[in-house]
Amino acid sequence: GQNIDQPTEMTATEGAIVQINCTYQTSGFNGLFWYQQHAGEAPTFLSYNVLDGLEEKGRFSSFLSRSKGYSYLLLKELQMKDSASYLCAVRADYKLSFGAGTTVTVRA
Amino acid sequence: EAGVAQSPRYKIIEKRQSVAFWCNPISGHATLYWYQQILGQGPKLLIQFQNNGVVDDSQLPKDRFSAERLKGVDSTLKIQPAKLEDSAVYLCASSLSDGTDTQYFGPGTRLTVL
Numbered sequence: 001g002q003n004i005d006q007p008t009e010m011t012a013t014e015g016a017i018v019q020i021n022c023t024y025q026t027s028g029f030n031g032l033f034w035y036q037q038h039a040g041e042a043p044t045f046l047s048y049n050v051l052d053g054l055e056e057k058g059r060f061s062s063f064l065s066r067s068k069g070y071s072y073l074l075l076k077e078l079q080m081k082d083s084a085s086y087l088c089a090v091r092a093d094y095k096l097s098f099g100a101g102t103t104v105t106v107r108a
Numbered sequence: 109e110a111g112v113a114q115s116p117r118y119k120i121i122e123k124r125q126s127v128a129f130w131c132n133p134i135s136g137h138a139t140l141y142w143y144q145q146i147l148g149q150g151p152k153l154l155i156q157f158q159n160n161g162v163v164d165d166s167q168l169p170k171d172r173f174s175a176e177r178l179k180g181v182d183s184t185l186k187i188q189p190a191k192l193e194d195s196a197v198y199l200c201a202s203s204l205s206d207g208t209d210t211q212y213f214g215p216g217t218r219l220t221v222l
Contacts, residue, residue, distance in 0.1 A: 004150075030208070042112075042199060042213035043151070087150050094208060095164060098150030 004099035011105045020073045022088030030091040034073045037085045112214030120220045126188040129217045133202030143199040
């Protein structure tokens with residue numbers, strides 16, 4: 001199986017920037033996903049990285065370094081609605097494994 | 109485009125009872141997944157279907173869990189008999205073709221076993 005680590009909780013202020021790190025150990029790497037999950041709701045797809053580098057999508061960006069087994073999700077211009085759990089998921093041998101998630105709380 | 113549909117949304121049963129969950133994937137999606145998400149954890153894959161065939165069921169507790177996708181469209185997941193530790197959210201997801209595509213999740217069924 002995969003070993004996926006991400007912080008349990010993070011708190012930030014509205015309008016600020018937060019970076020959620022994810023480290024993983026795996027073989028057969030096929031890609032890394034970030035999902036957002038609001039309490040009591042389904043995970044929703046945010047981003048996908050398969051090559052090294054930064055992918056930008058509006059206020060959200062995701063970075064991947066395959067050699068370091070490392071990714072981060074960057075949330076800019078935080079809004080209250082960004083309070084949620086952010087799940088890092090690694091696809092290896094075409095099977096997806098999830099980290100436990102990072103709960104982000106945005107304060108006014 | 110309609111998303112992944114699941115029912116029921118909530119279910120409360122007593123241990124040793126049986127329960128079934130239903131999932132209808134996004135139209136045209138060949139691959140369907142069932143995940144178990146225990147509170148405070150990430151989703152764990154239980155079973156993956158491609159069309160009506162099982163691709164991966166290595167983490168499905170086969171002594172009590174079963175799943176089928178007979179016509180390659182909707183799917184049911186059954187637990188018989190349920191245990192206290194089965195209390196979790198059961199998420200269904202689908203993807204367009206195979207394991208290389210992005211997975212889209214349904215709202216989940218929250219199961220409480222008393």
